[in-house]
Amino acid sequence: MEQIQTQTTAPAAPVFELIEVEQVFQVPKPNRGLSRETVGLRALDGVRLRIAQGASLALVGESGSGKSTLLRVLLGLDAPSGGRALYRGKPIREARAHGTGFARDVAMVYQDARGSLDPRMTVGALVAEPLRHFGIVPKGEEAARVAQLLDRVGLPADAASRYPSGLSGGQIRRVAIARALASEPSVLVADEAVSGLDVSTQAQLLTLLRGLQRDMGLTLVFITHDLGVASYLCEEIAIMYLGRIVETGPTDAVLSGPAHPYAAALRAAAPRFFEPIPEPLPGEIPSPLDLPKGCRFSSRCPAAREDCRLRDPQLGRHGAGRAVACLHPLTETGAQASEIR
Numbered sequence: 001m002e003q004i005q006t007q008t009t010a011p012a013a014p015v016f017e018l019i020e021v022e023q024v025f026q027v028p029k030p031n032r033g034l035s036r037e038t039v040g041l042r043a044l045d046g047v048r049l050r051i052a053q054g055a056s057l058a059l060v061g062e063s064g065s066g067k068s069t070l071l072r073v074l075l076g077l078d079a080p081s082g083g084r085a086l087y088r089g090k091p092i093r094e095a096r097a098h099g100t101g102f103a104r105d106v107a108m109v110y111q112d113a114r115g116s117l118d119p120r121m122t123v124g125a126l127v128a129e130p131l132r133h134f135g136i137v138p139k140g141e142e143a144a145r146v147a148q149l150l151d152r153v154g155l156p157a158d159a160a161s162r163y164p165s166g167l168s169g170g171q172i173r174r175v176a177i178a179r180a181l182a183s184e185p186s187v188l189v190a191d192e193a194v195s196g197l198d199v200s201t202q203a204q205l206l207t208l209l210r211g212l213q214r215d216m217g218l219t220l221v222f223i224t225h226d227l228g229v230a231s232y233l234c235e236e237i238a239i240m241y242l243g244r245i246v247e248t249g250p251t252d253a254v255l256s257g258p259a260h261p262y263a264a265a266l267r268a269a270a271p272r273f274f275e276p277i278p279e280p281l282p283g284e285i286p287s288p289l290d291l292p293k294g295c296r297f298s299s300r301c302p303a304a305r306e307d308c309r310l311r312d313p314q315l316g317r318h319g320a321g322r323a324v325a326c327l328h329p330l331t332e333t334g335a336q337a338s339e340i341r
């Protein structure tokens with residue numbers, strides 16, 4: 001089957017490759033009464049993705065679409081229940097289990113940055129911890145490297161002696177980024193790393209992350225609900241719906257001319273400055289335990305036709321570096337391509 005590449009240019013060896021990845025969780029059966037019956041919840045379903053070295057990929061989708069589940073597979077925290085998840089050609093779980101190479105190379109910035117930092121440690125000690133753990137510099141050089149890292153993320157040198165409780169939300173995120181960079185990773189994975197902050201702090205952090213990604217050639221995987229953030233930070237985008245990637249390709253191309261009606265709906269629902277609050281996406285994401293027949297977006301799709309309720313579209317190539325899982329993809333004008341053929 002065709003592989004979807006997240007970078008349109010260099011055919012570099014992928015950092016991550018997901019091949020038909022599935023993740024099924026056993027959950028209590030609805031209305032099971034007192035029985036212990038369970039049912040499989042398909043949180044990821046046939047996900048194919050290639051993330052090349054130096055790529056920046058935004059994973060976008062509504063709550064429950066499977067972004068965090070995908071992230072846990074990429075980080076090797078969970079083994080997928082089906083398919084293959086590879087890091088530089090090796091199963092991710094194996095790479096993670098053997099030695100410290102994977103943990104050093106793949107750094108994570110968590111959504112709850114404050115919760116991920118020990119409040120009893122100073123910022124200096126927090127940033128020094130991974131330096132020591134991975135043996136990055138001799139002990140005598142630790143303080144200088146901590147100062148360098150704090151400077152790189154835009155924190156003053158005296159931040160080293162402060163405690164997390166005395167820092168603002170934006171400063172806390174900078175500490176989390178400094179800690180992530182301490183192991184000299186080539187991959188940075190971030191989950192909603194700028195959400196919940198005011199607009200100007202968000203903008204400063206996005207500028208920082210984009211600078212780091214470009215200057216250090218980092219591979220960036222960024223989970224976000226915010227298409228503006230995706231478009232500023234990431235060259236590639238993968239849009240998820242109910243455990244599937246429904247559209248992927250260069251962010252600008254996908255957002256300026258979405259081919260999947262779900263991508264179009266997300267874009268239409270995205271807030272823009274100086275515009276009235278947009279309409280939310282119509283309808284609710286169905287329960288993954290009760291998926292619509294045929295295309296899983298058909299129950300909410302304004303353009304669904306009869307065959308959409310019968311046939312389940314697979315992700316297939318759609319123009320340069322793009323792929324879409326839709327029987328009747330949209331053209332750039334928003335019309336359905338099948339209408340004007």
Ligand SMILES: Nc1ncnc2c1ncn2[C@@H]1O[C@H](COP(=O)(O)OP(=O)(O)OP(=O)(O)O)[C@@H](O)[C@H]1O
Nearest residue numbers: 025027041043062063064065066067068069070288
């Ligand atoms: N450990 C688990 N056990 C059972 N179900 C799970 C588990 N983790 C996730 N799920 C289910 O899998 C589906 C995908 O969840 P996931 O958290 O990956 O979505 P998400 O897109 O990251 O959502 P959010 O933006 O709210 O974090 C949801 O239906 C969720 O309830």
